[in-house]
Amino acid sequence: MARQWKQRFSPAGLHLFDRSTGLNILLDEVPVPAALYSRAPRQISIALTNRCDLTCAHCYAPKSRDELDYDVVTCWLSELDGNGALGVGFGGGEPTLYRNFVDLCQYTVRATRLSVSFTTHGHHIDEALADRLRGGVHFIRVSMDGIGATYEAIRRRSFRELLARLKFIRSICRFGINVVVNERTLPDLDKAAAVAADIGACEFLLLPQVPVRDQPGLGDRTLQKLRHWVEAYSGPLKLCINEASADSFSTCDPLSKERGLRAYAHIDASGVLKPDSYQATGVPILKCGVLRALDQLTHNLAEKDT
Numbered sequence: 397m398a399r400q401w402k403q404r405f406s407p408a409g410l411h412l413f414d415r416s417t418g419l420n421i422l423l424d425e426v427p428v429p430a431a432l433y434s435r436a437p438r439q440i441s442i443a444l445t446n447r448c449d450l451t452c453a454h455c456y457a458p459k460s461r462d463e464l465d466y467d468v469v470t471c472w473l474s475e476l477d478g479n480g481a482l483g484v485g486f487g488g489g490e491p492t493l494y495r496n497f498v499d500l501c502q503y504t505v506r507a508t509r510l511s512v513s514f515t516t517h518g519h520h521i522d523e524a525l526a527d528r529l530r531g532g533v534h535f536i537r538v539s540m541d542g543i544g545a546t547y548e549a550i551r552r553r554s555f556r557e558l559l560a561r562l563k564f565i566r567s568i569c570r571f572g573i574n575v576v577v578n579e580r581t582l583p584d585l586d587k588a589a590a591v592a593a594d595i596g597a598c599e600f601l602l603l604p605q606v607p608v609r610d611q612p613g614l615g616d617r618t619l620q621k622l623r624h625w626v627e628a629y630s631g632p633l634k635l636c637i638n639e640a641s642a643d644s645f646s647t648c649d650p651l652s653k654e655r656g657l658r659a660y661a662h663i664d665a666s667g668v669l670k671p672d673s674y675q676a677t678g679v680p681i682l683k684c685g686v687l688r689a690l691d692q693l694t695h696n697l698a699e700k701d702t
């Protein structure tokens with residue numbers, strides 16, 4: 397099948413992306429005039445709903461019933477797609493609880509050139525849902541903080557059941573494992589990475605815990621142990637870390653000239669555009685006005701910095 401390259405223009409150069417394989421090619425020797433920069437962030441995450449049937453202590457999603465309107469989301473997606481975004485990541489809450497979730501994924505693949513991913517606890521994905529999602533999603537991120545008793549203490553769901561769900565998930569598309577790293581999960585990293593590799597994951601995303609409600613963020617000593625773990629890891633998985641925590645790690649970022657809102661933005665379940673999902677405030681988006689909200693948010697952040 398012929399590749400379907402999507403082009404993106406940025407200070408980093410000309411970026412070609414094939415969503416079916418996840419292959420990126422950056423022509424960084426191509427100087428792109430600022431007037432031609434793609435206006436949308438490279439990647440956008442959208443919290444479709446705040447609903448979730450789990451109660452993880454580290455959860456930062458607001459405990460509200462907010463949920464986005466399907467038609468509004470599709471309108472935003474076409475605006476983002478037309479302005480150079482490469483991918484959308486659906487989240488929540490738990491995105492598989494969103495009423496039109498499968499339709500939305502299928503629509504996005506059919507009507508846009510965006511790569512579709514979503515983050516899930518995985519416990520609603522059975523054979524029937526896997527069948528309906530196949531072809532409508534390019535990558536799935538599954539939350540798995542530790543293994544066995546560690547996982548069960550945090551998620552209050554059976555670890556054995558999660559492993560069964562992962563077999564359905566891997567039949568849909570490529571997938572990765574997300575781990576919230578804290579004092580409790582750090583000792584499980586070796587085993588969790590081994591389980592992830594055994595079951596066919598291709599990525600292991602480390603998310604150092606951020607402070608939320610009565611839960612503290614990751615302490616300096618644990619962060620240092622995490623750095624040592626990363627340096628010593630020699631397994632087959634690609635290790636990733638969220639941008640907010642990346643500074644003290646040795647990372648490979650070919651798109652370092654494309655930072656902040658050029659690289660990433662988040663839309664919460666009440667339709668507010670934010671620099672990332674941990675922020676409490678942002679700019680409300682009006683119908684089909686993601687770029688207008690983005691300009692306003694860029695302006696607000698610049699003012700804050702001066």
Ligand code: SF4
Pocket residue numbers: 448449450451452454455456457488489490517539
């Ligand atoms: S599964 Fe995710 S959204 Fe649900 S409570 Fe846990 S962290 Fe929050």
